[in-house]
Amino acid sequence: MNVVVSIGGSVLAPDLGANRVAEHAAVIRDLADDGCSVGAVVGGGGIAREYISTGRELGANEIELDTIGIDVTRLNGRLLIAALGEAVVPAPIETYEEAGEVLRNGDVCVMGGVAPAQTTDAVSAALAEYTNADLLVYATSVPGVFDADPNEDPDAERFERITAGELVDVIADIEMTAGSSAPVDLLAAKIIQRSGMRTIVLDGTEPERVASAVRYGDHDGTDVVPEGVGDEPTYWAEDER
Ligand code: UTP
Numbered sequence: 001m002n003v004v005v006s007i008g009g010s011v012l013a014p015d016l017g018a019n020r021v022a023e024h025a026a027v028i029r030d031l032a033d034d035g036c037s038v039g040a041v042v043g044g045g046g047i048a049r050e051y052i053s054t055g056r057e058l059g060a061n062e063i064e065l066d067t068i069g070i071d072v073t074r075l076n077g078r079l080l081i082a083a084l085g086e087a088v089v090p091a092p093i094e095t096y097e098e099a100g101e102v103l104r105n106g107d108v109c110v111m112g113g114v115a116p117a118q119t120t121d122a123v124s125a126a127l128a129e130y131t132n133a134d135l136l137v138y139a140t141s142v143p144g145v146f147d148a149d150p151n152e153d154p155d156a157e158r159f160e161r162i163t164a165g166e167l168v169d170v171i172a173d174i175e176m177t178a179g180s181s182a183p184v185d186l187l188a189a190k191i192i193q194r195s196g197m198r199t200i201v202l203d204g205t206e207p208e209r210v211a212s213a214v215r216y217g218d219h220d221g222t223d224v225v226p227e228g229v230g231d232e233p234t235y236w237a238e239d240e241r
Contacts, residue, residue, distance in 0.1 A: 001036055001037070001134045001135065001214075001235040002036075002037040002039075002103070002131060002132065002133045002134050002135075003031070003036055003037070003038055003039070003133055003134065003135045003136070003137060003214050004038075004039040004040075004041065004124055004127050004128035004131070004133045004135075004136045004137070005028065005038060005039070005040050005041070005124075005137045005139060005210055005214070006040075006041045006043070006120060006121065006123075006124030006136070006137065006138045006139065006140075007024055007040060007041070007042050007043065007080070007139045007204060007210075008043040008045060008120075008138075008139060008140045008141055008204065009042065009043035009044040009045020009046070009047065009048055009072070009073065009076050010043070010045035010046055010141045011024075011043075011045075011139050011140060011141055011204040011205055012024055012042055012043070012045070012076055012079070012080065013045060013047070013076055013079060014045065014046070016047070016079075018083075020207075021079050021080060021082075021083045022083045023207040023208075024080065024083070024139075024207045024210075025080055025083035025084045025085075026207070027207045027208065027210050027211045028040055028080075028084060028108060029084060029085070029108075030211065031211065031214055031215075032087065032108050034215075036214065037103050037106070037131075038108050038109070039099060039103055039108075039109045039111070039127050039128070039131060039133070040077075040080060040108065040109065040110050040111070041110075041111045041112070041120050041123050041124040041127060042073055042076045042077045042080055042092075042110065042111070042112050042120065043073055043076070043112075043119070043120040043121075044069050044072040044073040044076060044112075044113070044120070045076070047072055047075075047076075048068075048069045048072035048073065051068050051069070051071075051072055052065045052068055052069055055068050062116075062117075063116045063117070066113075066116035066117060067116060069113060070112060070113035070114070070115075070116070072112075073092075073112030073113040073120055074091075074092040074112035074113070075112075076112065077091075077092035077110045077111065077112040078091065078092065080110050081110050084108060084110070087106070087107050087108060088107055088108040088109075088110060089102050089107060089108070089109055089110055092110050092111055092112045093109055093110065093111045094111070094114060095114065096114075096126060096127060096130040096131075099111055099127055099130070099131065100130060100131050103131055109127075111123060111127060114126075118185070118187055119185050119187075119188075121138070121184040121185045121187070121188035122185060122187040122188045122191060124136060124138065124188065125184075125187075125188040125189075125191035125192050125195070125197070125199075126191055128195070128197055128199075129191055129194075129195040129197065133197065134198065134233065134235055135197075135198050135199070135200065135214065135233075135235075136192065136197050136198070136199040136200070137199070137200045137202065137210055137213055137214060138183065138184055138199070138200070138201045138202070138204075139202060139203075139204020139207075139209070139210050140183050140184075140201060140202070140203065140204055141203070141204070141205065142181070142183045142201075142203065143158065143202065143203035143220060143221055144158045144159065144160075144183065144201050144202060144203070144220070144221035144222035145158065145159050145162060145167060145170060145171075145183050145184075145201050145221075145222040145224070146158050146159070146170075146183075147159065147170065148174070149174055149181060149182075151181065158221075158222060159222045160222060160223065161222065161223040161224075161225060162222060162223075162224055162225075163224070163225060163226070163227050164189070164192050164193035164196070164197075164199075164224055164225070164226055164227065165193060165227060167184075167189045167192065167193070167199075167224050168186070168189045168190055168193050171183075171184065171185065171186050171189045172186055172189075183201050183222075184201060192224060196226035196227070197226065198223075198224070198225060198226060198233060199223075199224040200213050200217075200219055200221055200222070200223055200224070201221050201222045201224065202219045202220065202221030202222075203220070203221060215236070215237055216236055216237055217233070217236040
C-alpha cells in the first residue's frame with residue numbers, strides 16, 4: 001500500500017531528543033521493509049515557532065517568516081533522514097514531482113515545507129493526492145479531530161469517524177476562533193475532501209500508534225472517510241497481535 005505519514009514537529013522532535021526521532025524512523029523503516037511505499041512529511045514544531053517569533057521581532061515579513069519555518073521543517077526532515085539510514089533520499093525533497101519519482105523508485109521520501117503561506121499539513125495532503133496514496137496519517141499532538149478546540153473547551157468531544165466534508169466544516173469553525181489550534185489546517189482538509197482520500201488523525205507521540213494505524217487501521221484517533229465509502233479497505237491486515 002502507499003501511505004503518506006505527516007509527523008508534526010512537536011511529535012518528531014519535541015526536545016530534539018534522538019530517541020524519539022529514531023523510534024519514528026524505525027516505524028517508517030519497518031513499513032517500508034514490509035513493502036509499503038512511505039512518504040513522510042515533517043513539521044517544524046516549537047523550534048520553528050521560536051525562529052519565527054525571533055524573526056518577527058527583527059522585522060521579517062510573513063513570507064520571510066514562512067521561509068524560515070520551511071527551513072526548520074527541512075532541518076527536522078534531515079534528522080529523520082539521518083535516523084532512517086539506507087533506502088531514503090539524501091535530503092528533504094522540495095517538489096511533488098521529485099517526491100513521486102523517489103517513491104516510484106522504491107525509496108522512502110522525506111519532505112518538509114514547500115512554499116510559503118501554508119503548513120506541512122497541506123504538504124502532506126498534496127503529496128498524498130499527487131502520489132495517489134491509499135492512506136494519509138496525521139501523527140499530531142492532538143488525539144484526533146474534536147468538535148471544538150480541546151485545549152480551550154473542556155467539553156470538546158472527539159469524532160471517531162467523520163466525512164471529509166464534515167472535517168472541512170469542523171476545521172473552518174475552529175479556525176474562526178482566534179488563537180485556536182486545529183488538528184489539521186483548512187487547506188489540508190479541503191485537499192482531503194477533493195481527493196477523496198482516506199485519512200486518519202491520531203496522537204503520534206507514541207510512534208507505534210502510526211504503525212498500528214497503517215497496518216490494521218487500528219487507532220484511537222479520528223477516521224476521515226471519503227463521502228459514500230462504507231466497507232473497510234482491503235489493504236488492512238487482520239490484527240493478530
Ligand atoms: P508546520 O507545518 O510545522 O506548521 O510549519 P505548524 O502549524 O506550526 O505545525 P505543528 O504545530 O508542528 O503541527 C511551520 C511553519 O513553516 C511555514 C509556516 O510558517 C508554518 O507555520 N511553512 C511550512 C510554510 O510556509 N510552508 C510550508 O509548506 C510548510
